[in-house]
Structure formats: structure tokens, C-alpha cells
Amino acid sequence: MLKSLAAVAALAAATGSILLVPGSANAKDAKGTKKWGPIPTAICKEWPSLTDVLIWQKETIPPGEGLQIGTDTIYHDKLVDPTGATVGYEDGRITVIQKRASDGHFIGWIEQTATIGNNEFKTSGLFDMTEVIFHGGTGHMFAVGTRGAYKGWVGDWTLKVEAPTVEPKIWQAHDTVNICKINR
Structure with missing residues (x-):
């Protein structure tokens, strides 16, 4: 041993x-x-400081104004490391599925495929879109490695919306990825 x-x-x-x-x-x-x-034991890998920069999005909003149940967005983002180098991409979809009765916040389901280098990850999860988009909250998604050195590893992918500083300055977030290989 x-x-x-x-x-x-x-x-x-x-x-x-x-x-x-x-x-x-x-x-x-x-x-x-x-x-x-x-x-179990685990070996983990973390990418603590990725900037998630929106390249394009297509949003389908039901008749009415603003965020509401049924709002559906597909997007393509680039992932930039602290040196400014593009290290990967995300393609995803987020759909508003509920307006919570207790506080009126919109809850979204997000799923995406992301690449970092030669590694591919699938992420998904529910999060409070009102809190994340408008109040500085953090969104959490389950992540699993589907290709590359981290295939089969599982973990957490978080995002926190921030003021855009990287071109094209449309929308951006700070992402942290923590993924582990669990040994039993």
C-alpha cells in the first residue's frame, strides 16, 4: 500500500x-x-480562475417582457486563463423552468459541453438565475469528464457573473472547475 x-x-x-x-x-x-x-481516496484537479466570455447567444423569449418561464438561451463562450490565453470553449443551453413562489426568483436548468485543452466536460444543474444574474450569486453545476485525461472524473463547475473586461465585452463570468477521480 x-x-x-x-x-x-x-x-x-x-x-x-x-x-x-x-x-x-x-x-x-x-x-x-x-x-x-x-x-474512498481522490485525486483532484482545479482550474480556479477561468474567465467565461460570451461570443454569441440566441435567446427565445416568450411574449411579454424580460426573464420569464420558457425563456431559452443557447450560447457559445470562450474560456480564458489569467494570462489572457484562450484555453477552451463552452456550448450550452439555459432554460427558465420555474418562478419560485416564495421570492419570485426565476430558476433555470443549464446544460453545457465544455472543453479545456484536449479535455471535454458535460455540466448541468439548476440554479437561481435571478440571484446569479442580477445579485452577484454563484451558480453551481455538476460536471463530469467525458473525453481526455479527465474522462470519468466528477466534480463541481461554478460561475459568478462579473463586469465584462475581455472582448467582446457582452457578458462574462468567473468560472472555477474542481473535478476529481474517486478511487474505491
């Missing part, structure tokens, strides 16, 4: 990944029955 753990630790250090080490593999319930089996 030490040889393989050392190899995993070396890989984590070389790739800038985070290594989670297992604790007890003998988790038991209140009756003393083994409940879960081995505690």
Missing part, C-alpha cells in the same frame, strides 16, 4: 492535484455492522 500511495502522492504533486488520504475502512453503524466499506 505504501508504494501505491507514494506513487499517487507523487502524481498529485506533479500535476498540482489534491490528494485525499483514506481514514478507517471499517465504518460501522450503531449495531456494529460494517456499513460502507473502504473510504
